Amino acid sequence: MSLVSILTFGFLLGIKHSLEPDHVIAVATTAGNTKKLYRSTLTGVYWGIGHTSTLFLIGVLFIWMKGEIPESLSMTLEFGVGIMLVMLGAKSLFKARPDITNDKDRFRPFLVSALIGFVHGLAGSAAMVILTMSTVTGIGEGSIYIIIFGAGTIIGMLCFTTILGIPFALNGKDIVLNRIFIKMSGAISFAFGLYYIYKLGVTEGLFALWAN
Numbered sequence: 001m002s003l004v005s006i007l008t009f010g011f012l013l014g015i016k017h018s019l020e021p022d023h024v025i026a027v028a029t030t031a032g033n034t035k036k037l038y039r040s041t042l043t044g045v046y047w048g049i050g051h052t053s054t055l056f057l058i059g060v061l062f063i064w065m066k067g068e069i070p071e072s073l074s075m076t077l078e079f080g081v082g083i084m085l086v087m088l089g090a091k092s093l094f095k096a097r098p099d100i101t102n103d104k105d106r107f108r109p110f111l112v113s114a115l116i117g118f119v120h121g122l123a124g125s126a127a128m129v130i131l132t133m134s135t136v137t138g139i140g141e142g143s144i145y146i147i148i149f150g151a152g153t154i155i156g157m158l159c160f161t162t163i164l165g166i167p168f169a170l171n172g173k174d175i176v177l178n179r180i181f182i183k184m185s186g187a188i189s190f191a192f193g194l195y196y197i198y199k200l201g202v203t204e205g206l207f208a209l210w211a212n
Contacts, residue, residue, distance in 0.1 A: 006135055007148045013131075014152020018048065022081055023120055024160055025192050028185045029088040030113045031161045032168055035178065040165025043113040044157035050117025051124075051157075052150025056143070058125040059132060063142045074126035075206045081123045082200060084116065085193030092186025 017023075031043040062069060128149070132142045168178055201207045 011152040014149040015156035018153040018156030037169040044161030046114040047117035048154030050114035054121025069126040077123040082196035089190025
């Protein structure tokens with residue numbers, strides 16, 4: 001394959017990667033807390049920026065070192081995603097009065113979304129290193145590949161959060177309905193986070209690795 005073909009493939013993989021369940025569920029808990037469509041869209045952009053930043057920094061470091069991330073570390077980082085999903089879900093579920101009617105903390109959702117992307121980037125860095133090292137040769141091509149992959153994740157999440165934000169924007173004045181949407185996204189995040197923790201810890205044996 002030519003480098004252009006590889007980069008195109010990486011871009012498409014990035015779009016697909018952004019729409020994995022743990023990604024969309026986590027971002028949904030943040031994107032739903034605004035009644036303006038453009039703000040919902042920006043949460044997706046900031047998620048992609050945070051995600052790409054960690055993928056690039058850690059990915060390039062390990063490619064340069066020609067090393068592999070230990071399985072226990074990789075799974076532990078994934079485990080952190082499960083904890084994050086539970087925390088985000090709990091916050092949406094048990095927050096007494098979701099703030100969806102004003103923009104007192106205008107930039108907070110964007111920072112939270114970038115942080116979520118940062119954590120997802122940490123968890124996905126092992127797979128990114130393996131994929132990059134098996135696809136390109138050299139740290140230069142690897143860097144370009146990760147950036148293009150990251151651009152794909154930004155585009156994919158931008159599209160998702162835009163679509164997600166439409167019902168919130170259309171029902172901006174219906175506070176009760178918006179609160180129901182927020183509670184639903186919180187419940188899904190909480191339940192999926194618990195499942196993710198159980199899957200990694202018990203089914204895939206992370207707890208056993210920790211014990212050893």
